Amino acid sequence: MGYDKKVNEAAWAQLEQRRQSAESAAAAALEDFYARCPRALEVKRQMASNAAQAGRDVVSGGDVRAALEKRKERGLTLSREYEELLASCGLTPQDVAPRYACPDCKDTGFVDGRMCRCLKQLRKNLAYRQLSGKLPLAESTFESFSLGYYREDPEALRQMTEILRACQTYAQRFRGDSPSLLFKGGTGLGKTHLSLAIANEALEKGFGVVYGSAQSFAMALEKERFRQEGEGAGDQMKSCDLLILDDLGTEFPSAYVNAALYDVVNSRMLAGCPTIISTNLTLKELEGRYSPRFASRIAGSYGKLEFRGRDVRIQKRKTGQR
Ligand SMILES: [Zn+2]
Known part of the structure; x- marks a missing residue:
C-alpha cells in the first residue's frame, strides 16, 4: 500500500514525538525519584557496574560459572532493594518507565523488522486527513x-x-x-x-x-x-x-x-x-x-x-x- 512522502514523514514525526514525550516523562519521574531517594541512584549504579563486571568475569578465566552465579545473585539482591526503595516512595517500576503509546513497538514503528500495526494505523489516519x-x-x-x-x-x-x-x-x-x-x-x-x-x-x-x-x-x-x-x-x-x-x-x-x-x-x-x-x-x-x-x-x-x-x-x- 503506497502513501505519499508527506504522509510517511508526518507519521514518522508523530511517532518520534510520542516516543520522546514518553521517554522524557519517564526521565523526569526518575530524576524526581533519585532526588527523593539518593540511595536508589547508588543502587542503580551498582547494578550497572555488577553487569559490567559479569562481562569481565567471562573473559578473565577461572571458575566462570561460580563467578557468574555470584553476579546473578548480587544483581537480584540489588534489584530487590531498588524495588523496595521505589515502594518506600509510593512508586512502582512502571511509574518511572516510559509509557509508550504502543507497548508492542515502544513507539519505534517496527517489531522484529516488520512495520507495527500502530504505524500502519497512523499512516492510514494521516492519509484520511489529507484526503479530507x-x-x-x-x-x-x-x-x-x-x-x-x-x-x-x-x-x-x-x-x-x-x-x-x-x-x-x-x-x-x-x-x-x-x-x-x-x-x-x-x-x-x-x-x-x-x-x-x-x-x-x-x-x-x-x-x-x-x-x-x-x-x-x-x-x-x-x-x-x-x-x-x-x-x-x-x-x-x-x-x-x-x-x-x-x-x-x-x-x-x-x-x-x-x-x-x-x-x-x-x-x-x-x-x-x-x-x-x-x-x-x-x-x-x-x-x-x-x-x-x-x-x-x-x-x-x-x-x-x-x-x-x-x-x-x-x-x-x-x-x-x-
Ligand atoms: Zn507499535
Missing part, C-alpha cells in the same frame, strides 16, 4: 451549535433539539459498526456543523474519518479514474471508519462519479461501516439524480434526520456574526 483537507473542526463542536436560531419556530426548535441530542448520543457511542445516517434538509440548517461535530469526537476516539463535500470527492474520484495502482481516494473512502459525504447532489453530475459513489456507499454498507450523508435532495430526487438502486440502499438502511428551520447563515449575517 483542512476542516473547521475547532469551530464545529456540539457546544458551539446554537439552537437560538430556531427559537422563532417552536416546531423547528423541537425537532432540532432532538436532532442535536441524537447526534451527541451517536458521537458518544460511535464505534466502527455504528449505523449510517442521512441528514436531510435545506442549506444552512446545521447539517455540516453537526456532521463535523461527530467527526471531531470520532477522531478524538482514534477512528479514521474521511470528510468531504460531494464536489471535492467527485473531483478526487475523477482525478484517479485511470489510476493503475496504489491506494486512491475511492479506496480510502471505502476503508475509513467513518465517511462523511457532505452536500450530496451539489457535485457536477457525471455517470462515472455516480457509479463510483454508488460503489463506495454500497461497499461500506456491505462491510457494515458507517457513513453520514447530508443532502438537500429528497429520496425521490436522489432516485432521479443517481439511481433507484442508490436511493433504495440509503432509504433502506440509513437513520434519517430531517433538519428544519430557516437558513442559519442568513440569520447570522443579519445579526453580524460569522
Whole structure:
C-alpha cells in the first residue's frame, strides 16, 4: 500500500514525538525519584557496574560459572532493594518507565523488522486527513451549535433539539459498526456543523474519518479514474471508519462519479461501516439524480434526520456574526 512522502514523514514525526514525550516523562519521574531517594541512584549504579563486571568475569578465566552465579545473585539482591526503595516512595517500576503509546513497538514503528500495526494505523489516519483537507473542526463542536436560531419556530426548535441530542448520543457511542445516517434538509440548517461535530469526537476516539463535500470527492474520484495502482481516494473512502459525504447532489453530475459513489456507499454498507450523508435532495430526487438502486440502499438502511428551520447563515449575517 503506497502513501505519499508527506504522509510517511508526518507519521514518522508523530511517532518520534510520542516516543520522546514518553521517554522524557519517564526521565523526569526518575530524576524526581533519585532526588527523593539518593540511595536508589547508588543502587542503580551498582547494578550497572555488577553487569559490567559479569562481562569481565567471562573473559578473565577461572571458575566462570561460580563467578557468574555470584553476579546473578548480587544483581537480584540489588534489584530487590531498588524495588523496595521505589515502594518506600509510593512508586512502582512502571511509574518511572516510559509509557509508550504502543507497548508492542515502544513507539519505534517496527517489531522484529516488520512495520507495527500502530504505524500502519497512523499512516492510514494521516492519509484520511489529507484526503479530507483542512476542516473547521475547532469551530464545529456540539457546544458551539446554537439552537437560538430556531427559537422563532417552536416546531423547528423541537425537532432540532432532538436532532442535536441524537447526534451527541451517536458521537458518544460511535464505534466502527455504528449505523449510517442521512441528514436531510435545506442549506444552512446545521447539517455540516453537526456532521463535523461527530467527526471531531470520532477522531478524538482514534477512528479514521474521511470528510468531504460531494464536489471535492467527485473531483478526487475523477482525478484517479485511470489510476493503475496504489491506494486512491475511492479506496480510502471505502476503508475509513467513518465517511462523511457532505452536500450530496451539489457535485457536477457525471455517470462515472455516480457509479463510483454508488460503489463506495454500497461497499461500506456491505462491510457494515458507517457513513453520514447530508443532502438537500429528497429520496425521490436522489432516485432521479443517481439511481433507484442508490436511493433504495440509503432509504433502506440509513437513520434519517430531517433538519428544519430557516437558513442559519442568513440569520447570522443579519445579526453580524460569522
Ligand atoms: Zn507499535
